[in-house]
Amino acid sequence: MMLRALSADWLKIRGKGLWFLVFLGPLGIVAMQGLNFGLRFDYLTKEYSDDLWGGLLDNIANYVPVALYLGGTLLCSMIANVEHQTSAWKQLLALPVSRTAVFMAKLLLCLLLVAVSCLLLSAGSVILGLILGFKMDLIPWGDILRIGFMSYLATLPVLILQLWLSLSFRNQTLPVSIGLTLSMGSLFATFLTEFMPLTWPYLAWNAPNPIWFSGAGLLLGMLLIVPSAVHFARKDVA
Amino acid sequence: MLIYEVKNMGETVINTKSLLKKYGGRAAVDHLNLKIDKGEIYGFLGPNGAGKTTTIRMLLGLITPTSGSIEVFGQDLRKNKLQILRRVGSLVESPSYYGHLTATENLEAIRRIIDAPKSRIAEVLKVVSLTGEEKRPVKGFSLGMKQRLGIAAALLGEPELLILDEPTNGLDPSGIQEIRSLIKRLPEEQGITVLVSSHLLSEIEQMAGTVGIIRQGQMVYQDTIANLQLQASGEMRLAISEPEAAMFLAKRRGYEGTLQEGRLILSRMNDARVALLVKELVENGHAVYRVEERRQSLEDFFLQVVEGGAS
Numbered sequence: 345m346m347l348r349a350l351s352a353d354w355l356k357i358r359g360k361g362l363w364f365l366v367f368l369g370p371l372g373i374v375a376m377q378g379l380n381f382g383l384r385f386d387y388l389t390k391e392y393s394d395d396l397w398g399g400l401l402d403n404i405a406n407y408v409p410v411a412l413y414l415g416g417t418l419l420c421s422m423i424a425n426v427e428h429q430t431s432a433w434k435q436l437l438a439l440p441v442s443r444t445a446v447f448m449a450k451l452l453l454c455l456l457l458v459a460v461s462c463l464l465l466s467a468g469s470v471i472l473g474l475i476l477g478f479k480m481d482l483i484p485w486g487d488i489l490r491i492g493f494m495s496y497l498a499t500l501p502v503l504i505l506q507l508w509l510s511l512s513f514r515n516q517t518l519p520v521s522i523g524l525t526l527s528m529g530s531l532f533a534t535f536l537t538e539f540m541p542l543t544w545p546y547l548a549w550n551a552p553n554p555i556w557f558s559g560a561g562l563l564l565g566m567l568l569i570v571p572s573a574v575h576f577a578r579k580d581v582a
Numbered sequence: 583m584l585i586y587e588v589k590n591m592g593e594t595v596i597n598t599k600s601l602l603k604k605y606g607g608r609a610a611v612d613h614l615n616l617k618i619d620k621g622e623i624y625g626f627l628g629p630n631g632a633g634k635t636t637t638i639r640m641l642l643g644l645i646t647p648t649s650g651s652i653e654v655f656g657q658d659l660r661k662n663k664l665q666i667l668r669r670v671g672s673l674v675e676s677p678s679y680y681g682h683l684t685a686t687e688n689l690e691a692i693r694r695i696i697d698a699p700k701s702r703i704a705e706v707l708k709v710v711s712l713t714g715e716e717k718r719p720v721k722g723f724s725l726g727m728k729q730r731l732g733i734a735a736a737l738l739g740e741p742e743l744l745i746l747d748e749p750t751n752g753l754d755p756s757g758i759q760e761i762r763s764l765i766k767r768l769p770e771e772q773g774i775t776v777l778v779s780s781h782l783l784s785e786i787e788q789m790a791g792t793v794g795i796i797r798q799g800q801m802v803y804q805d806t807i808a809n810l811q812l813q814a815s816g817e818m819r820l821a822i823s824e825p826e827a828a829m830f831l832a833k834r835r836g837y838e839g840t841l842q843e844g845r846l847i848l849s850r851m852n853d854a855r856v857a858l859l860v861k862e863l864v865e866n867g868h869a870v871y872r873v874e875e876r877r878q879s880l881e882d883f884f885l886q887v888v889e890g891g892a893s
Contacts, residue, residue, distance in 0.1 A: 440695075
């Protein structure tokens, strides 16, 4: 039932600018680092001379948490808006499909889109490194995959919160404002305690034990699905 | 206030008992008993804000009743919501659509969820005469076309019960005509039971077999259209000399009526009773100046019921 709802959602987001956003995020970060390295190529290559790929990835990773939060907020809002805009909820939820399936389909859609962004970021990073003339045989494939996905797992709590807010409020001002505030807050992650989930995407790359923070994000995210889905299943549809 | 019981003619499709929905202490739907039989077109009437849409949303499981029960096809809605919804098609208030998608894509998005055969899309588009427009984005459609697309979506799953909330709201006369004839066709051709709501009696009158009138969340009238028309039929006014004595005489003969401004106002009169009364009055020495009929329109009757105190 959820997969049927997902396939319907897949159709509904056509031409809504979601795919544009999915591409814009990672390509934007890569392009920014392209500029950074392009302008200061000699200085930076000397700075990172023992690990050129690592230096590039570290630079990229700085912008990953904020991009994930921002992109996630906007994706959630856009996904919800497809239904809010012409009050399609009353039509959708009067169909023989469980509310939980509808909620999970939207969540899965959002997770898939962000995952595509993360893959694009990994691919973009490799391409940028190669363009900059870094050695192909030195590519740290593990880190390349980790750069998006470790932080991605750590953003799950906020992503699920955003989806829930966006689905709950017809007016997207509040959910988007909260999302923007959280995104900005994540820029100051280094000043915050590691018990704040907001810092986890940053720590999921930079901490000595990054896997802890990805794991914590995954766990808290899973836990947050339950109240969000239950609320969505019970609420009155206007 | 009178509540008219509808005779049980067959299988009951919708049956609500003491349905209540409160918003912050105010009852939007107040202990509503709704009973709709299979194969009929039920007109659900009431002024704006009377609780029609709230009732319909509860019937579709979109909102949860504060108390009371809903049975559809003899099953409890709370326990068997999905089985019930599989047999129901609905159109609630303003049309729901995805503006950036074409008509076909809109229907496809619903078809994927309810798992209807692909061929069904062309069929329902034909039923609502949107064939030829299916490749255009729906945001360019007129309101009437969007509304017809909504009905097409409701028909997609071959429902046994169709719930249409104000389907003709905001349409031009030809659009109204088109939707009306479409709704009338459905029970005849496909045995579908239809619940259609409106705030206009004239509209329901031309489609429905049974009407329920709701006011401030309460069902104030429920009967067949034929009986409603009988109820609303005219009254006879007699201008006459010595009206008090004449009224006394009429009452003794079993006529019902009142005295207003020196005129006898008598209700439920057929030709024979009018003739008999006039004869008797003349024989008793009254001069009959005028006998006139004043027809109360259904619309007047509706307003009377809606504004409180059905006759």
